[in-house]
Structures are given as structure tokens and as C-alpha cells.
Amino acid sequence: MLTQMPRGTKDILPEDVGEWLYVENKIRSICRLFGFQEIRTPMFEHTELFQRGIGDTTDVVEKEMYTFSDRSGRSITLRPENTASAVRAYLEHKLYAESNLVKLFYIGSMFRFDRPQRGRFREFHQFGVEAIGEMNPSVDAEIIILATRFLQSLGLKDLKLSINSVGCPNCRPKYREELKAFFKDKVSEMCDDCRSRYDRNPMRLLDCKVEHDQELAVGAPEITDCLCEECHDHFEKVKEYLTLAGIPFEVDPRLVRGLDYYTKTAFEIKYEPLGAQSAVAGGGRYDGLVEEIGGAPTPAVGFACGLERVMLAIETQHLYEAKPENPDVFVVALGDEAKKVAFPLIMKLRDAGIAAQMDYGGRSMKSQMKQANKSGARHAVIIGEDEVKENAVMLRDMSSSEQEKVSLADVISKLKN
RNA sequence: GCGGGUGUGGUGAAGUGGUUAACACACUGGAUUGUGGCUCCAGCAUGCGUGGGUUCGAUCCCCACCACUCGCCCCA
Numbered sequence: 001m002l003t004q005m006p007r008g009t010k011d012i013l014p015e016d017v018g019e020w021l022y023v024e025n026k027i028r029s030i031c032r033l034f035g036f037q038e039i040r041t042p043m044f045e046h047t048e049l050f051q052r053g054i055g056d057t058t059d060v061v062e063k064e065m066y067t068f069s070d071r072s073g074r075s076i077t078l079r080p081e082n083t084a085s086a087v088r089a090y091l092e093h094k095l096y097a098e099s100n101l102v103k104l105f106y107i108g109s110m111f112r113f114d115r116p117q118r119g120r121f122r123e124f125h126q127f128g129v130e131a132i133g134e135m136n137p138s139v140d141a142e143i144i145i146l147a148t149r150f151l152q153s154l155g156l157k158d159l160k161l162s163i164n165s166v167g168c169p170n171c172r173p174k175y176r177e178e179l180k181a182f183f184k185d186k187v188s189e190m191c192d193d194c195r196s197r198y199d200r201n202p203m204r205l206l207d208c209k210v211e212h213d214q215e216l217a218v219g220a221p222e223i224t225d226c227l228c229e230e231c232h233d234h235f236e237k238v239k240e241y242l243t244l245a246g247i248p249f250e251v252d253p254r255l256v257r258g259l260d261y262y263t264k265t266a267f268e269i270k271y272e273p274l275g276a277q278s279a280v281a282g283g284g285r286y287d288g289l290v291e292e293i294g295g296a297p298t299p300a301v302g303f304a305c306g307l308e309r310v311m312l313a314i315e316t317q318h319l320y321e322a323k324p325e326n327p328d329v330f331v332v333a334l335g336d337e338a339k340k341v342a343f344p345l346i347m348k349l350r351d352a353g354i355a356a357q358m359d360y361g362g363r364s365m366k367s368q369m370k371q372a373n374k375s376g377a378r379h380a381v382i383i384g385e386d387e388v389k390e391n392a393v394m395l396r397d398m399s400s401s402e403q404e405k406v407s408l409a410d411v412i413s414k415l416k417n
Numbered sequence: 418g419c420g421g422g423u424g425u426g427g428u429g430a431a432g433u434g435g436u437u438a439a440c441a442c443a444c445u446g447g448a449u450u451g452u453g454g455c456u457c458c459a460g461c462a463u464g465c466g467u468g469g470g471u472u473c474g475a476u477c478c479c480c481a482c483c484a485c486u487c488g489c490c491c492c493a
Contacts, residue, residue: 004483004484007483007484007485058491059490059491059492060491060492063418063491064491064492081492081493110493112491112492112493114418114490114491114492115418115419115489115490115491116485116486117485117486117487117488118486118487119493120491120492120493124493125493126493127493128493193489193490257492258491258492259492268493275487275488276487276488276489277492277493279492279493280493281493282492282493283493303493304493305493306492306493307493308493309493310493332451332452334451364446364447364451365451365452365453366446366447366451366452366453367445367446368452368453369451369452369453369454370453370454371453372452372453373453373454374453374454380452380453382451382452384451384452385451386451394451394452396452396453398453398454401452401453401454403452
């Protein structure tokens, strides 16, 4: 169908653009307050960047990427997320040379070939933040605070912040083994999904929704008990800083991140009324990514926030009201001679900063007055034969219905009064 | 990728195996000479997601596909 957009995509129509601008303005002002600078990276990258950065065995890379060969035969992928690109740009342009902590944010389209549903699209928009170059846990806390402040600045209520630590290459493997040992005798009676999780991502065994599996998971070791000293201390500090900043949170030992690059801190902000797709923002620390992509070992933290989901939340809480952008003046011209006066007049009005509209079709006065009314313009400027002769216009206040004849030369100053 | 629900004009929505597919809103035009918002009148789906099939005949029955939607998976 020519007149049908691809599945999972969405047109943002003029009536919706105001809400997007509203949200984007909030993002930019919060980021300015926190000292993050905007970066815009390409919508597509070499496929290998995502394979390396996100992880070959993740769902995103295995089955959700929009990958194709360009005309030169290079494998190209539409970005499924922006962190890998941001880090690539950080390395490529040697941003580390400017400062030992680089704070970036982005807003843009991401692409994942997923089954669409409420709050999940194939092309969707994320706002995200990356702080590259500092391992201090106060940066983790700052990122989390930025995310909550952003959502709060929109007036959102009932958000739930969960945090966890997923450990590091020193302690996570040990934990995985402990988990596997715990489930070893139980996998056989668990659901199909869990049986594949056992090998792929044992941490997922903990948050299976199947009731029987949940029972089996009771008493499983928790990662927070298995962290190495460094990770443990780091996590404690993050919690301390959050508490100092007065940010309420909940530790969820079963919170896992889907992308391979996460280490230590992981967090998620949910708005539960959204249903299945209730995660509004998620992120964490990824100390291994920069090195993975070819840079020097560099610690980093970040998060991403799904803007469609944010807007769904805004809509369910009625936090945004679109205000129509009305013209200041609607010019009504009766007949060809009048139009010869009206047409240059709307240009002059616009030059003077007055938003002016008119009817182009030479319709009846009644019809033009209806349009003037519907346009919401405060004033109508009416030009008929008499006015043309007199070099004047009829200036009508649409709400009071009062009108007066004004010389053509005075219209602009009258309107500006 | 898997499972459930839905699909009638711009919108909301009635409806039936067989003459002109209700109604409301919106939209367009009109109701004495150059004036809007109220009221009145008129117009507005040769078509009932798309393509097949069953039938003398289907928008209403069957199949496939597409889209939307809810859940699973995953994630923002």
C-alpha cells in the first residue's frame, strides 16, 4: 500500500509536534543544568560497531537490527541504540583529550525490528546521556538523578526507580556459576524460555513470570551478596549519594540489563500503568565498552529514555495541553483588485512580525469570515472595493466584533499598538 | 518470533445474506445587496482493511494477507 507507513513507524503530525518540542526543551534545559552537551551521531553505522559494542549474543544484535549492505557492499546497520555510536565518536574525535570526563546527551531515532505494541515501535526515539571517563560512583548517582529530575520536570508521578549492581568481569562469572549450580537440578522442570536462559543469561532465570519457576527460584543466590569488594563498595556509594540527594529508590537484586556492556550499576525507571512496556528509562555503568571498541580502558555511565513511553505517561496523567498557534490576523479580500492589495499586505505584515493568513481561493465574504473565525486570529482585515478606492482597510476585532476603517499605511502600527 | 482481540465515510459509531449502508460530530455550500461564532437547509462511503473463495447474490459466512491492539519474549 502506497499510502501506508511501514509497520512500527509513526508519523508525528502537526498537532503532536508541540508535545515533542515541549519534551525536547525539557531535555535540553535539564542537560544544560547538569553540564551535558548535545551530540548528534549518524543514524547508521558499520554493523560491527553494534556487534562488538552491544554483544553478539544479545537479542538486539541477534534478531532486532535493521542491517543491510550498501552499494559498496559494506554491512550497515540502522542504530538500535546510541551508546555505541557516542563512544565511537568519543574515540574517533578524541574527545578524551579535552577533559577526563566527557558528558554527552543525545535525542534521536533508534531502530529495532521488534513486534510493535503499545509503547514499542520499530522506529522510536530516545533521549540518552553518557558520562565517559570517570569511575567515581557519584557520577552514577548524578546520571540517575538527572533521569529522575527530567521525568519530574514533566510533572510525572508514580515512577519507580530500581537499582542494582550487575558486578564486573571479576565477580559476575562467579555469580553466574553459583546461579547455574543452584538451578542445575531444577532447569529440567522449568519453562522452555528458562531452559534457554540457563545457558544464555542465567540471571534472567530469576525474573521469570511462570509461577512454578518463581517457586523454584526462591532461595537463589542474589548478586548483591556475591559482588567483589570493589563492586560492593561502589554500589554502597551510589546508594549513599542517592540518599544524600533525597532520591527514593528500591534495590532490585533481580534487575538485569539486556546489553552485554553493562557493569556495576544498573537502574531502571518504570511507570507501571503503561503495562507491558513500562520501562521508561534504563541504564547503568559500562566500564568495558570503550576498551571493547578499541579505546583505552575507560569507565563510563549512561542511560536511555524512551520518548514515546514518556509521552504515553504524560498523556495518561494529562500533563500536556496543546495550545494552537493562531495567526494574529486574517486578511479578507473581496475581488481581484482587493487581492492585489491584500497579497502584498500579508507579506508586509509578516515582515513586521505579525502572523498573517488569507484565503487564496477568492471565496465569498461569508466563507472568508468563517475561515477568519476558525483560524482563531484576533483581528480580521477586510478589504473590499470601497477600501481599495480609499486606500484603507476595515480592521475588525474578532472577539468584540468592533471594526474601524484604517488607512492602509497605519495597519501595521494599529495591529502592533 | 509466539498467542488472544479488533478492522464500516475525516472522527465516533448503528446495521443486514438480497431495493437508496442509519445517526452524530466534522467538513463544504447556501438562508435579500460586503461581515464569523447560534439556528435552519442542502451536499458529503458505487463503499463496509486488502485479496481470494462459498452463494443466484455478501459489508455481514470461510480462508489468506495487512494493520491496529493486548499479552509473551525483549527492551526505552
